[in-house]
Amino acid sequence: MSGSENCEYNLRMEGISKSFGPVQALKDVTFKVRPATVHALCGENGAGKSTLMKTLSGVHIPDSGNIYVRGQKQDIKSPKDAIDAGIAMIYQELDMAEDLTVAENVFLGAEPEGMIPGTISWKAMNESTAALASSYGFDMIKPEARVSDLSTGDCQIVEILKALHKNASILVMDEPTSSLSEAESLRLFEVVRQLRKKGLSIIYISHRLEEVVDLADDISVLRDGSVVYGDTAVNLDISLIVQHMVGREIKDFFPERRATIGEVCLQLDSISADNGVKDISFEVRRGEIVGMAGLVGAGRTEVAQVIFGIQKPNGGTMSINGKPLDIRSPHDAIENKIALLTEDRKRTGLCLELSCCWNITLPNLEKMGMKTIVRPKRESQVVRKNTDSIRIKYSSLDAPADSLSGGNQQKLLIARWLMSDPDLLVVDEPTRGVDVGAKREIYVLLNQMAEEGRAILFISSELPELFGVTDRILVMRRGRIVGNLKTSETTPDEVMHLAAVENEVYS
Amino acid sequence: MSKFVRQILPFVSLILIVCLLSALVPDKFLSIDNWLNVLRRSSVNGIIAVGMTAIIITGGIDLSVGSMLAVSGMVGAITMISLGDINPVTSELHITTTAMIIGTLSGTIAGVLCGFLNGILITSLNLPPFIVTLGTMSSLRGIAYVMNDGQPYNVPEYSFLGNGTIVGIPISVIIVTVIVLLAAFILRYTRFGRNVYAIGSNSQAAFHAGINVKRNLTIVYTLTGLVVGIASMIATSRTVSAQPTAGISLELDIIAAVVIGGASLSGGRGTIIGTIIGTLLISFLRNGCTLVGISTNVQLIVIGAIIVVAVAVDQMARKRAAGADA
Numbered sequence: 137m138s139g140s141e142n143c144e145y146n147l148r149m150e151g152i153s154k155s156f157g158p159v160q161a162l163k164d165v166t167f168k169v170r171p172a173t174v175h176a177l178c179g180e181n182g183a184g185k186s187t188l189m190k191t192l193s194g195v196h197i198p199d200s201g202n203i204y205v206r207g208q209k210q211d212i213k214s215p216k217d218a219i220d221a222g223i224a225m226i227y228q229e230l231d232m233a234e235d236l237t238v239a240e241n242v243f244l245g246a247e248p249e250g251m252i253p254g255t256i257s258w259k260a261m262n263e264s265t266a267a268l269a270s271s272y273g274f275d276m277i278k279p280e281a282r283v284s285d286l287s288t289g290d291c292q293i294v295e296i297l298k299a300l301h302k303n304a305s306i307l308v309m310d311e312p313t314s315s316l317s318e319a320e321s322l323r324l325f326e327v328v329r330q331l332r333k334k335g336l337s338i339i340y341i342s343h344r345l346e347e348v349v350d351l352a353d354d355i356s357v358l359r360d361g362s363v364v365y366g367d368t369a370v371n372l373d374i375s376l377i378v379q380h381m382v383g384r385e386i387k388d389f390f391p392e393r394r395a396t397i398g399e400v401c402l403q404l405d406s407i408s409a410d411n412g413v414k415d416i417s418f419e420v421r422r423g424e425i426v427g428m429a430g431l432v433g434a435g436r437t438e439v440a441q442v443i444f445g446i447q448k449p450n451g452g453t454m455s456i457n458g459k460p461l462d463i464r465s466p467h468d469a470i471e472n473k474i475a476l477l478t479e480d481r482k483r484t485g486l487c488l489e490l491s492c493c494w495n496i497t498l499p500n501l502e503k504m505g506m507k508t509i510v511r512p513k514r515e516s517q518v519v520r521k522n523t524d525s526i527r528i529k530y531s532s533l534d535a536p537a538d539s540l541s542g543g544n545q546q547k548l549l550i551a552r553w554l555m556s557d558p559d560l561l562v563v564d565e566p567t568r569g570v571d572v573g574a575k576r577e578i579y580v581l582l583n584q585m586a587e588e589g590r591a592i593l594f595i596s597s598e599l600p601e602l603f604g605v606t607d608r609i610l611v612m613r614r615g616r617i618v619g620n621l622k623t624s625e626t627t628p629d630e631v632m633h634l635a636a637v638e639n640e641v642y643s
Numbered sequence: 644m645s646k647f648v649r650q651i652l653p654f655v656s657l658i659l660i661v662c663l664l665s666a667l668v669p670d671k672f673l674s675i676d677n678w679l680n681v682l683r684r685s686s687v688n689g690i691i692a693v694g695m696t697a698i699i700i701t702g703g704i705d706l707s708v709g710s711m712l713a714v715s716g717m718v719g720a721i722t723m724i725s726l727g728d729i730n731p732v733t734s735e736l737h738i739t740t741t742a743m744i745i746g747t748l749s750g751t752i753a754g755v756l757c758g759f760l761n762g763i764l765i766t767s768l769n770l771p772p773f774i775v776t777l778g779t780m781s782s783l784r785g786i787a788y789v790m791n792d793g794q795p796y797n798v799p800e801y802s803f804l805g806n807g808t809i810v811g812i813p814i815s816v817i818i819v820t821v822i823v824l825l826a827a828f829i830l831r832y833t834r835f836g837r838n839v840y841a842i843g844s845n846s847q848a849a850f851h852a853g854i855n856v857k858r859n860l861t862i863v864y865t866l867t868g869l870v871v872g873i874a875s876m877i878a879t880s881r882t883v884s885a886q887p888t889a890g891i892s893l894e895l896d897i898i899a900a901v902v903i904g905g906a907s908l909s910g911g912r913g914t915i916i917g918t919i920i921g922t923l924l925i926s927f928l929r930n931g932c933t934l935v936g937i938s939t940n941v942q943l944i945v946i947g948a949i950i951v952v953a954v955a956v957d958q959m960a961r962k963r964a965a966g967a968d969a
Contacts, residue, residue: 484847508833509834
């Protein structure tokens with residue numbers, strides 16, 4: 137696998153330290169990546185993964201330590217230096233000129249000149265893009281296609297092409313599957329394997345440990361800014377990785393279910409809506425956690441939108457606590473004691489510039505007796521009293537929401553909806569982009585809310601958590617419910633099968 | 644710490660300008676008359692800037708305030724004239740107190756309607772505020788011209804609002820003070836004010852938290868219409884005439900004042916006190932330039948430069964704050 141002696145490692149980062157003020161984010165980190173391997177970088181949020189990658193990509197300059205690419209010492213002081221050294225980053229949020237074509241994006245800033253100086257040779261550009269794509273087996277990418285017309289998965293491949301075009305030999309992929317469907321993820325894994333075969337080193341960052349175990353040749357685990365594990369992945373399984381990440385064994389990762397299941401809280405009867413929801417019937421009882429499984433695009437979020445008054449149903453009936461439910465807006469839903477934790481906390485959840493306190497009370501001021509006039513002192517007292525049990529880590533209640541880590545932002549939103557005292561809580565991918573420790577806390581919170589007699593509808597794409605937390609699982613496919621299973625009597629295979637059958641893997 | 648610096652920066656600049664002018668032209672600048680004059684002149688802009696602040700906090704903008712000012716003034720003035728008594732002998736116009744009151748109200752209501760129109764267009768057609776108010780800026784200006792064939796309406800006796808005083812304090816200054824205090828209270832201590840910030844910070848999130856975004860936005864634009872209506876009557880009274888050309892390019896001064904005061908054009912950030920400091924800053928700068936003998940043409944250059952510098956400094960302070968958090 138290794139080439140000549142000095143090429144044993146494609147990338148060596150040695151003794152990297154970096155402090156921000158009093159906080160030491162990286163402590164003497166040594167990180168080595170072999171050529172033609174997938175090297176997973178694991179760690180909880182705040183463990184130093186992104187800081188380490190930012191020193192590699194020239195965003196941060198380390199306080200000490202050296203970076204070697206193929207044995208050559210590199211002095212990376214800017215993103216341009218990193219690109220010149222053959223290091224490419226594929227970020228979570230893709231960064232492309234959406235109105236340009238694939239080829240234009242790949243060649244952006246270095247377009248081949250045409251016959252007349254100063255013009256662009258479109259032909260040369262499209263041809264070499266096509267050649268580059270097909271040499272890696274990415275024939276599905278058409279150079280003339282407009283990027284805004286591509287799926288997220290295809291956009292990622294364009295990003296990879298951009299990197300390959302710049303002769304990258306080290307590719308950093310940060311949570312590449314977080315916005316992909318199951319089928320697209322599978323295809324991405326093939327792409328990653330293909331790149332590995334061509335000799336590239338891929339540094340792979342993901343919260344989804346199943347993927348990591350599946351893909352990685354080597355694994356490094358960061359905890360509190362230090363490397364606590366750095367070796368081959370051969371002998372690792374998920375629980376061992378988690379152990380390294382959190383520094384202790386996680387027993388009983390999922391909390392024990394003790395809630396007693398009571399009356400019917402939410403009932404949907406043949407609900408259909410223009411957003412693709414078709415003939416949905418199910419009920420959620422008080423104290424019950426009902427999971428909702430399905431592939432991306434199966435219509436789970438759309439069901440949540442109907443329940444929360446965002447989308448008007450065009451057929452069927454809904455009721456809550458036996459009372460017919462006729463809602464036209466989230467405001468109506470909240471008045472009917474329904475809460476929705478949306479799947480994208482940054483886009484539809486938080487007002488990032490506003491304080492933690494304001495974010496928590498946003499839908500609750502009316503209930504707090506502040507329908508017209510707000511009394512800030514009383515407001516923060518009430519918030520403190522009600523959210524004590526949630527243990528959100530913030531510097532103060534007045535700190536802006538964007539100063540919090542992902543997990544704490546999610547807990548902030550849970551605190552918000554807990555304060556609204558809902559009978560029904562719908563949570564849509566509540567643990568997405570949240571580290572392992574915070575995940576468990578979220579499960580515990582949801583469990584507690586169920587024990588208090590609330591009904592919970594739990595939408596998730598992660599089967600382990602659905603099986604760990606829920607009492608029943610609804611499976612959705614193409615806008616319909618195709619399975620309503622008791623969690624204790626089913627298996628992940630059965631759920632996956634119901635969710636995916638009839639669904640072409642990739643078209 | 645740097646958040647604090649950012650917030651007091653406009654205030655410090657204001658103090659610096661006042662000190663500088665006191666040193667340069669003490670006799671002219673430090674007279675009570677001059678200060679009252681500056682305050683009186685700031686009052687129209689200050690009142691409108693209060694409304695603009697709320698709009699900018701929601702992430703919107705209103706380019707039509709200048710045209711609204713003209714239309715409202717014209718409506719107020721024509722109402723007064725048509726209700727006034729004409730002396731049968733001299734055929735001279737006499738505007739009665741009743742006519743003044745009704746005229747003032749109708750001018751104000753005209754402002755409210757203009758603002759409501761903006762709000763409804765923005766929320767029901769889902770159009771960007773920039774485009775809608777660019778349109779109404781032009782249309783309303785056109786209406787102001789059409790009303791009297793481009794000629795102003797003279798309302799000779801209507802001078803109380805703009806030039807009158809109570810115990811030596813100009814009426815207009817009292818009005819602006821009341822509006823400022825009221826608006827500061829509403830933004831800070833009411834649920835409506837909270838909604839304004841939430842919508843500006845993230846309207847999607849606000850919607851998902853049960854806030855009626857469209858209704859709140861319509862109210863914000865309508866209230867801005869209200870304060871522009873009030874300002875228009877003060878402006879009419881100051882010159883005892885309603886000019887169809889009133890308030891041309893006024894929106895730029897107003898937006899500049901709000902931005903200098905620390906509001907963010909991307910929404911979610913801004914304060915009334917900041918805006919008032921921004922308004923005073925521009926007014927003192929104008930006044931100072933005049934006193935020192937800098938022509939109005941050159942003043943434009945100075946004001947423009949100040950806006951760019953103010954926003955640049957603000958951005959730098961913000962970046963530093965963000966860096967410290969990371």
